[in-house]
Amino acid sequence: MTAKNLIYDGTFDGFLSAVFYVFEQKLKTVTIQSEFTVQQGLFSENETIHTDEAKANRVWKGIKSKLSSQGSYQLYYAFLSEQSGVEDLLLDYIQYAFSQHKKVDKDYSHPSILKIAQIAKSVGREKHRMEAFVRFRLTKDAIYFSNIEPDFNVLPLIEKHFKRRYADQKWVIYDIKRNYGMFYDLQNVEVMQMDFPENFDFTKTNDAFFATQEFEFQKLWQDYFKATNIESRKNMKLHIRHIPKRYWKYLSEKQPN
Amino acid sequence: MSFQRTQEKLKILADAAKYDVSCSSSGSRRANTNKGLGDATGMGICHSYTEDGRCVSLLKILLTNHCIFDCAYCVTRKSNDVKRAAFKVQEVVDLTINFYRRNYIEGLFLSSGIFKSADYTMERLVAVAKKLRQEENFNGYIHLKSIPGASDELMREAGLYADRLSVNIEIPTEAGLKKLAPDKKREDFIKPMVKVKNEIIQYNAEKKIIKSTPKFAPAGQSTQMIIGASGENDFQIMQTSNHFYKNYNLKRVYYSGYVPISYDSRLPQIGSEVPMLRENRLYQTDWLMRFYGFDVSEILNEKHQNLDLDVDPKLSWALRNLHEFPVDVNTADQRMLARIPGLGMKSVFKIINARRFRRLNWGHLKKIGVALNRAQYFMVCESNQFEKRDLTPEKIKGFILQNSTSKYQKTLSNQLNLFG
Numbered sequence: 001m002t003a004k005n006l007i008y009d010g011t012f013d014g015f016l017s018a019v020f021y022v023f024e025q026k027l028k029t030v031t032i033q034s035e036f037t038v039q040q041g042l043f044s045e046n047e048t049i050h051t052d053e054a055k056a057n058r059v060w061k062g063i064k065s066k067l068s069s070q071g072s073y074q075l076y077y078a079f080l081s082e083q084s085g086v087e088d089l090l091l092d093y094i095q096y097a098f099s100q101h102k103k104v105d106k107d108y109s110h111p112s113i114l115k116i117a118q119i120a121k122s123v124g125r126e127k128h129r130m131e132a133f134v135r136f137r138l139t140k141d142a143i144y145f146s147n148i149e150p151d152f153n154v155l156p157l158i159e160k161h162f163k164r165r166y167a168d169q170k171w172v173i174y175d176i177k178r179n180y181g182m183f184y185d186l187q188n189v190e191v192m193q194m195d196f197p198e199n200f201d202f203t204k205t206n207d208a209f210f211a212t213q214e215f216e217f218q219k220l221w222q223d224y225f226k227a228t229n230i231e232s233r234k235n236m237k238l239h240i241r242h243i244p245k246r247y248w249k250y251l252s253e254k255q256p257n
Numbered sequence: 258m259s260f261q262r263t264q265e266k267l268k269i270l271a272d273a274a275k276y277d278v279s280c281s282s283s284g285s286r287r288a289n290t291n292k293g294l295g296d297a298t299g300m301g302i303c304h305s306y307t308e309d310g311r312c313v314s315l316l317k318i319l320l321t322n323h324c325i326f327d328c329a330y331c332v333t334r335k336s337n338d339v340k341r342a343a344f345k346v347q348e349v350v351d352l353t354i355n356f357y358r359r360n361y362i363e364g365l366f367l368s369s370g371i372f373k374s375a376d377y378t379m380e381r382l383v384a385v386a387k388k389l390r391q392e393e394n395f396n397g398y399i400h401l402k403s404i405p406g407a408s409d410e411l412m413r414e415a416g417l418y419a420d421r422l423s424v425n426i427e428i429p430t431e432a433g434l435k436k437l438a439p440d441k442k443r444e445d446f447i448k449p450m451v452k453v454k455n456e457i458i459q460y461n462a463e464k465k466i467i468k469s470t471p472k473f474a475p476a477g478q479s480t481q482m483i484i485g486a487s488g489e490n491d492f493q494i495m496q497t498s499n500h501f502y503k504n505y506n507l508k509r510v511y512y513s514g515y516v517p518i519s520y521d522s523r524l525p526q527i528g529s530e531v532p533m534l535r536e537n538r539l540y541q542t543d544w545l546m547r548f549y550g551f552d553v554s555e556i557l558n559e560k561h562q563n564l565d566l567d568v569d570p571k572l573s574w575a576l577r578n579l580h581e582f583p584v585d586v587n588t589a590d591q592r593m594l595a596r597i598p599g600l601g602m603k604s605v606f607k608i609i610n611a612r613r614f615r616r617l618n619w620g621h622l623k624k625i626g627v628a629l630n631r632a633q634y635f636m637v638c639e640s641n642q643f644e645k646r647d648l649t650p651e652k653i654k655g656f657i658l659q660n661s662t663s664k665y666q667k668t669l670s671n672q673l674n675l676f677g
Contacts, residue, residue: 102614104614106610106611106613106614107610107611107613107614108607108610108611108621108624108625109611109614109615109617109621109624109625110614114624114625128302131302132302132303132304132305133304133305134360135359135360135361136358136359136360137359138358138359144358144359146360164288164289164296165289165294165295165296166294166358167289167292167293167294168292168293168294168394169294169358213355216260217355217356217359219260219264220260220263220264220267220352220356221356221359221361223264223267223268223271224267224271224316224356225305225307225313227267227268227271227272227275228271228272228274228275228307228313228317229275229307229308229309230275230276230307230309230311230516231309232516232517232531233309233310233311233514233516233531233533234308234309235308235309235310236308237310238306238309238310239306239307239308239309239310241310242303242306242310242312243305243306251305253305
């Protein structure tokens with residue numbers, strides 16, 4: 001049997017449909033790739049997977065029955081990492097889980113399980129960082145707007161947190177790397193895409209778009225940030241470990257005056 | 258709100274509040290059920306970090322830095338020549354709400370210098386919290402300082418609006434307090450602490466019968482001690498800390514290395530180093546007490562009154578108790594696993610879970626994330642390779658230090674030179 005390369009549409013349901021196909025066809029040598037990152041293998045045959053919600057749900061239900069709730073959310077977190085090759089790790093994990101009677105998600109000496117747990121941990125860390133580093137800016141039309149550029153696709157994971165917390169204000173969180181965002185209209189959160197003016201600088205607060213008081217509160221926040229530092233305890237290494245430099249550009253307190 | 262005036266006050270009153278190290282915003286249970294603003298459930302969030310590496314989670318300010326007391330260690334003491342300012346209640350409310358809406362903070366940590374009297378000051382603090390909860394529908398985190406000597410009625414009201422209350426005992430021993438803060442008495446600190454403790458116990462009992470009992474300080478209370486200002490040794494400090502954990506059900510005791518701010522001859526002079534390494538070792542001991550099942554007397558006692566600076570307290574304990582080792586990671590119970598140097602609680606739980614599937618060897622342990630540099634001398638696993646030499650504690654310590662670099666190398670080598 002030749003090796004197969006299954007290509008799915010990049011969604012979680014698409015990936016689960018591919019897993020369904022692997023089990024249905026009893027495929028032995030197989031890789032799964034998103035259509036956005038396809039690399040042609042030398043000796044493998046490509047096959048495009050049609051996303052089928054019913055099949056995806058069957059696989060997900062099976063996974064949930066085979067793992068603890070922590071195990072199944074780790075799978076989803078690891079999927080959102082979008083790391084190259086993560087689909088094959090996930091497949092290995094899922095096949096191992098279905099082959100055992102015991103729940104295997106705590107089997108940390110199994111290579112795929114430890115690896116997935118580690119990837120899920122870094123996705124979880126980034127989720128938590130985004131909950132911390134989102135900085136809303138009040139626009140002229142009274143919407144609190146924030147742009148982010150996370151390493152992993154964590155927007156679906158942070159939606160609930162912000163919906164619960166900012167129930168009485170309209171807000172947008174926009175992932176400019178993946179070009180989609182979430183908009184909360186005081187009732188529901190919707191996924192949306194926006195067109196920004198050309199050369200729009202996300203690091204600057206432009207008075208054509210943002211409310212006047214926005215500048216004052218940013219200034220107050222910067223002042224507060226400076227005043228609360230203890231100079232004689234300065235420790236830049238620790239500072240950078242907590243806020244890696246790649247996050248600085250959208251943090252108002254880290255902007256040069 | 259006049260921007261310029263607020264800006265100036267904020268600079269002064271944030272600067273004066275920064276020596277309070279508590280910044281925790283976790284452990285409360287205040288869900289956003291009323292479509293209001295904010296949600297204080299579950300874990301805390303550090304929204305930023307200052308350049309000294311400390312977390313910024315709350316808007317930490319004083320209501321005022323006018324103070325009638327003259328405590329030597331305090332930057333807002335009466336005799337200190339600094340600019341004074343005072344916020345209006347509404348200004349604090351506006352700042353908190355607007356910072357919170359922009360996702361800068363988890364909530365407010367409000368403290369104050371004592372003006373007029375304890376009750377007068379406490380009343381103002383309570384007024385801010387009340388306004389935030391009742392008028393602004395705010396469910397974020399509020400940490401209020403209990404003013405020493407405040408009345409029971411006010412403390413009860415404070416607990417209804419705040420998530421956490423804290424009163425800093427500042428100096429670990431009564432003798433030290435007498436020397437540095439002659440106006441203050443230990444009883445004044447204890448009084449509000451006892452009231453809050455009793456109210457929390459009562460709340461927990463009542464909640465079992467009536468579910469709608471209004472919450473009382475759901476994130477509990479904490480305190481803080483200054484380290485290195487008044488000559489206490491680590492044994493005295495941790496005994497005091499243990500006493501407060503046990504008798505007042507505190508959530509946290511914070512240790513704050515003294516930052517020299519005064520030329521007072523009773524204190525370390527300006528320019529002397531902040532004892533950050535010592536502070537770190539005290540926190541490690543605190544963790545061993547609260548999460549690792551150690552009794553404080555195992556780590557610090559009459560014979561061993563100060564923590565080693567060159568190795569962590571768990572390793573230091575293990576070196577003094579080599580007869581307890583080696584531990585077999587494939588069979589040992591949780592208590593003993595937690596005592597192996599180089600093993601954190603996360604690794605302990607991973608090991609306990611993973612060994613149900615197969616016996617673990619060095620390769621597994623390394624991948625799980627155990628710090629083998631320290632751990633290898635204290636354990637055996639599924640391998641015939643383990644430390645077979647009968648090493649003395651000094652030898653083991655030497656091997657471990659050889660293979661590690663400490664971020665405190667500079668501080669350490671200075672101290673070691675004294676003996677070298």
